[in-house]
Amino acid sequence: MASLPLPVAKRELRRHVRQILSTLSISSATTQTLIAARALFSLPEYQAARRVSIYLSMPAGEISTAGIVHDALASGKKVFVPYTYERTLNTELRPKSIMDMVELFSTNDYDSFQSDKWGIPTPSTDSIAARENSFGGRGRSEAIVTPTDEAETGLDLIVVPGMVFDSEFGRLGHGKGFYDFFFDRCAQQSTQNGKPMPFLVGLALAEQMLPPDQSVPMDSTDWRLDALITGAGRVLRSNQPRSHAPS
Template sequence: MNGALCAAKQQVRLAMKQKLAALPRESILEQSQIIQRKLLEFKPYVDANRISVFLSMPSAEVQTDEIVRHALSSGKHVFVPYLHKSPLPANPDIPPRVMDMVRLRDVQDYESLKRDKWGIPSIDSATINQRQRILGGGGSDEHQSDKGTLDLILMPGVAFDVAPESSEIRRLGHGRGFYDLFLERYAEKLEGLDLKRPSVLLYGLGLQEQFLSAENEQQVPIGPLDQPLHGLILGNGKTIVPPQLD
């Protein structure tokens, strides 16, 4: 990533961090409930059998607890992010830790997760070899890679907007590149398995304060590795999709 792009992204992240720090927790919970209710009648979610859902920090983003519980209770296969040491060849562009998606067994399994230092419920590494994984870690545990695919990924973000010319939905992450690299590796996996099926749907979940409107002076800066979303669900109940998918 070039220096100017990196600086532009950091500027938006800092501004959004300050905005969200002043947001009452009651507002975050209310918006999260609106999004969860919206999902119950949202066709991509209703139709999806295998979904990935991010597990939330205690503040400053959409809370996904009820979404995870509903998905598990309704019989969906629910996969959540898991960070582990990179099995990929040494490369300065690849972080030392990468992300995979691993399956939760049921609601009780979800409730048993311990929180990490950021307060996010996290998979115990001791249980990884007994869980389905989307990519697998490579090397000695490569056989744990699940040959299934994902229908839908519900993604977090720091900020979102709509590109004025292309109408693409843009997402700004936290800057670690976990989702970008996961999606790249996932696409390679599908190609390797020669699966003739649509790519996974990518939908962002955001608080209304995280959406940068056309009137806002700031925009979401993107680079060549940043993938546009298929849609965005906001805490005011609004669903945004590109015109060609509407």
């Protein structure tokens, strides 16, 4: 049987896992969230990180990050959260919409966020200009800002969402490409400033993990993770250099 074209394979896998997640109980998701968060807090890379990006979770279907956000702020870390917007520069390029990571000021700031159409807490558009951007400066950062000696930029660690994960650190998102393109931009900044790429750690419910003999369909634009934490508290670490998936 011929293999499916990559876009079709991705779409079918998302549909299959979405159906599984639709039956997940709130109690199971809550328990898995607590266990995964505890495992994340024990990671040396998390403990050492001073500048972290944390995805803001949907109401269901993934590990909740509300407790992680509160822990990171309480630990004195500078926290950055996603903000997506349509390009105004190089509008002919794809993707048409891109994602930055912008500073979260406090737990009160986080609690003030309104939910978007997916139920994800989101900073207001009016507040973006005042927020530090992980790439440098404040507000949107379509172009990578070249840092001065006084400016600290970049991220030490990124807590990465996904819809499906595999044991080889493959990840399938929701199909918008926001995170993979953001990782490309991180790699560009890393090349410019000579600093390491952020440590990429995914959080996966048990229902989002493929069996060991199956893998996420990926192409050369898709990034693999450095580590993966499951809802059972298992911490998987890659022994390979971080990179895109093979062509």
